[in-house]
Amino acid sequence: MEIWHKSFRDKLYRLALRLLNSSDEASDVAQEVWTRLWQRREEIPKLNNAESFAFTMTRNLCFDVLKSSRMKNERLDTLHENTLAGPLSDRVEMNEKLALIHQAINNLPEQQKIVMQLRDIEGYELSEIAHTLNLTQNNTKVILCRARQNVRQTILNFERHEQETYSGFTR
Amino acid sequence: MNKKHIQDLLAKYFEGETSLREEKELKRFFRRTALLPEEWEPYRQMFTFFKTERLRTMPVKDDIQKKKNIYWLIATGISLAATVLILLSIFIPATKTQLTPLAMATKNMDTFYSKKEQPKKAETTKPVKQESPKTMKTKPVPVRKILSDDSSTILASGKKENYPAKSVTATMNDAFAPLENMKAIDDAMDKFKYFALMDKYLPAQDLSSIIRDGK
Numbered sequence: 001m002e003i004w005h006k007s008f009r010d011k012l013y014r015l016a017l018r019l020l021n022s023s024d025e026a027s028d029v030a031q032e033v034w035t036r037l038w039q040r041r042e043e044i045p046k047l048n049n050a051e052s053f054a055f056t057m058t059r060n061l062c063f064d065v066l067k068s069s070r071m072k073n074e075r076l077d078t079l080h081e082n083t084l085a086g087p088l089s090d091r092v093e094m095n096e097k098l099a100l101i102h103q104a105i106n107n108l109p110e111q112q113k114i115v116m117q118l119r120d121i122e123g124y125e126l127s128e129i130a131h132t133l134n135l136t137q138n139n140t141k142v143i144l145c146r147a148r149q150n151v152r153q154t155i156l157n158f159e160r161h162e163q164e165t166y167s168g169f170t171r
Numbered sequence: 172m173n174k175k176h177i178q179d180l181l182a183k184y185f186e187g188e189t190s191l192r193e194e195k196e197l198k199r200f201f202r203r204t205a206l207l208p209e210e211w212e213p214y215r216q217m218f219t220f221f222k223t224e225r226l227r228t229m230p231v232k233d234d235i236q237k238k239k240n241i242y243w244l245i246a247t248g249i250s251l252a253a254t255v256l257i258l259l260s261i262f263i264p265a266t267k268t269q270l271t272p273l274a275m276a277t278k279n280m281d282t283f284y285s286k287k288e289q290p291k292k293a294e295t296t297k298p299v300k301q302e303s304p305k306t307m308k309t310k311p312v313p314v315r316k317i318l319s320d321d322s323s324t325i326l327a328s329g330k331k332e333n334y335p336a337k338s339v340t341a342t343m344n345d346a347f348a349p350l351e352n353m354k355a356i357d358d359a360m361d362k363f364k365y366f367a368l369m370d371k372y373l374p375a376q377d378l379s380s381i382i383r384d385g386k
């Protein structure tokens with residue numbers, strides 16, 4: 001089954017990472033989801049969409065983690081080091097603009113983060129994402145649309161700001 | 172034309188109307204096109220960001236490595252136990268071969284005693300009953316006297332019937348008297364014979380009761 005593949009666990013990890021911004025916490029969540037799935041492996045074939053079931057589980061666990069006060073205290077400290085010090089920064093030099101996009105997505109509300117993560121990064125159909133979030137497809141589309149526009153707005157604002165400072169510098 | 176197409180796709184994209192295929196097309200376009208209008212450069216960054224984010228994999232955690240170490244320890248433990256078992260399985264037959272001479276000996280004893288046993292039993296039962304007459308006539312010297320007397324009587328009267336058959340057997344017994352000790356030793360050895368046989372025929376649990384009974 002596809003959900004037992006390592007790549008699917010990485011998907012769970014990336015979704016958790018998107019929400020938690022902490023590599024350690026995200027891998028804990030992904031591992032937990034995976035073990036819970038394994039414990040209920042006999043029920044899995046009965047589900048019509050096992051992947052969105054797993055994503056829902058991941059989302060709920062992430063929300064639990066976010067709710068806990070411990071995490072709230074830690075997050076402010078670990079936010080920057082963890083997001084930038086990942087496997088990505090080892091492989092690709094994260095330039096300013098990529099960091100900007102990262103920040104733009106990071107500032108989105110949780111729902112928009114999830115939708116954007118699953119759609120633009122993981123490439124899932126809207127119907128599957130709607131199933132994951134227990135929303136209608138139209139609602140999901142609206143959330144996705146807002147997420148993309150928010151990100152674009154952040155980028156454009158930054159560009160404009162940069163141009164202004166650049167022009168100001170030349171004067 | 173191409174630019175117009177991409178522009179339409181971008182507009183659709185930000186409305187959330189693009190299909191997955193169209194989004195793939197967009198991603199491919201921004202990845203492969205070297206020269207882009209300046210206003211599109213941020214979108215290239217965005218799509219490359221999506222691409223690179225998808226490459227993130229879950230890091231192997233220390234806990235998992237520790238678990239792996241534990242599994243490795245268990246595996247080595249099991250393999251060690253297996254080697255010990257294999258070594259034991261080599262040595263146990265060796266001890267058995269050491270025991271086989273004993274079994275051979277018991278076999279020999281078995282055949283040896285089975286041949287001798289029937290006369291022995293008759294002998295061993297008889298002396299017990301005959302003990303009282305034997306003790307009466309055990310002393311060799313009086314018997315000889317009687318014999319000499321009888322012989323004299325024989326010589327005198329010529330009666331052969333006076334020669335007592337019992338006294339002859341008694342003298343025979345007397346002659347074998349030194350062998351009586353040997354018989355006793357033999358009887359004593361009988362027990363050991365059974366010990367040897369027990370090793371061969373009887374299970375270990377039965378040994379204790381048999382030793383206690385002395386049979």
